Amino acid sequence: MNRKPEDFRRIVVKIGSALLVDARAGRLKRDWLETVAEDLAALARGGRDVLVVSSGSIALGRNVLGLPKGPLLLEQSQASAAVGQIALARAWSEVLGGRGLTAGQILLTLSDTEERRRYLNARATINTLLALKAVPVINENDTVATAEIRYGDNDRLAARVASMMGADLLVLLSDIDGLYTAPPQKDPNARFIPVVERVTPEIEGMAGTVGSELSKGGMVTKIEAGRIATTAGTTMVIASGHKLHPLAAITAGDRCTWFLADAKPGTARKNWISGHLETRGLIAIDAGAVRALRAGKSLLPAGVKRVEGTFQRGDAIRVLGPAGEEIARGLVAYDAVDAVRIIGRNSSDIESILGYAGRPEMMHRDDMVIAGE
Numbered sequence: 001m002n003r004k005p006e007d008f009r010r011i012v013v014k015i016g017s018a019l020l021v022d023a024r025a026g027r028l029k030r031d032w033l034e035t036v037a038e039d040l041a042a043l044a045r046g047g048r049d050v051l052v053v054s055s056g057s058i059a060l061g062r063n064v065l066g067l068p069k070g071p072l073l074l075e076q077s078q079a080s081a082a083v084g085q086i087a088l089a090r091a092w093s094e095v096l097g098g099r100g101l102t103a104g105q106i107l108l109t110l111s112d113t114e115e116r117r118r119y120l121n122a123r124a125t126i127n128t129l130l131a132l133k134a135v136p137v138i139n140e141n142d143t144v145a146t147a148e149i150r151y152g153d154n155d156r157l158a159a160r161v162a163s164m165m166g167a168d169l170l171v172l173l174s175d176i177d178g179l180y181t182a183p184p185q186k187d188p189n190a191r192f193i194p195v196v197e198r199v200t201p202e203i204e205g206m207a208g209t210v211g212s213e214l215s216k217g218g219m220v221t222k223i224e225a226g227r228i229a230t231t232a233g234t235t236m237v238i239a240s241g242h243k244l245h246p247l248a249a250i251t252a253g254d255r256c257t258w259f260l261a262d263a264k265p266g267t268a269r270k271n272w273i274s275g276h277l278e279t280r281g282l283i284a285i286d287a288g289a290v291r292a293l294r295a296g297k298s299l300l301p302a303g304v305k306r307v308e309g310t311f312q313r314g315d316a317i318r319v320l321g322p323a324g325e326e327i328a329r330g331l332v333a334y335d336a337v338d339a340v341r342i343i344g345r346n347s348s349d350i351e352s353i354l355g356y357a358g359r360p361e362m363m364h365r366d367d368m369v370i371a372g373e
């Protein structure tokens, strides 16, 4: 079957440093980047949501700072990222802007995708950008991420972003065109693998060791990204970026490796929510809100009758109907103190009641699992 990016609805494209930055000159490969932007713009015009995870800040900045070749100390990487990220963001803003697209920079640390509370914030911002037809351009916030709280590679970061955003496709543009049974530079008998149905230990064993000097990734983190993405319901493809218009090349049928999604996007997240045995409180809602929830809507403060518990924003709580029956479970958008204050109120009054503009919903549809669903 010939799969192509156009078949998907929300697409995260990860671009490695080795593709973006000319290692010898330490400069951005602008001509190439223009063709990537062209491909992204074509997808956006076709109504797809596109997100970019772009590496390159360290590779760009180290040259400007005159740091020597070879491995950097963590603080040198951080200083390089501080310098390089400016150039990187500007380049994206220009190449996308040249095609009528607005770029929005998002810098994430590990805790933004791993801690549910911060996760809600990051996801809301990225969703707002997408709703406004802007293209989120994402990188790790390397300047503040210390060794323990660092992804260190954008392959896994991109996979986390894809799962967080319910993307159905993750494209890893790489300096290799896909997965081989062994690293092809070392083993002449290495065979190409066009489709990975499941990330098994055997697949993991094909990775060999890490790649070039510029990219932290290599095949190990790409396969790990494949595991993260596919279990979250995101299909992933590893394709070569060593050509102009690398996304159009996938559509044209160039060789690449597809990792097939295990489940529908969002399913893993819903499993995570419904698997939460420990809830921190409850919200009782009226019959109208029960109907709205069952019809696939979010829970608004207007339909809430009572709040119990001492939960924080992002905690799992139970949602009960008028007879005390469990209607749903999910992650609540307000802490208990604020939730009580907006019971029964209109979402448009939230800001004047709480003094800040919170979310219009008490619990977003995507953060909720309906009982029996």
Ligand code: GLU
Binding pocket: 016, 017, 054, 055, 056, 057, 058, 059, 081, 139, 140, 142, 152, 153, 154, 155, 214, 215, 216, 217
């Ligand atoms: N975040 C790093 C950078 O922008 C890249 C990490 C990677 O190569 O995967 O330089």
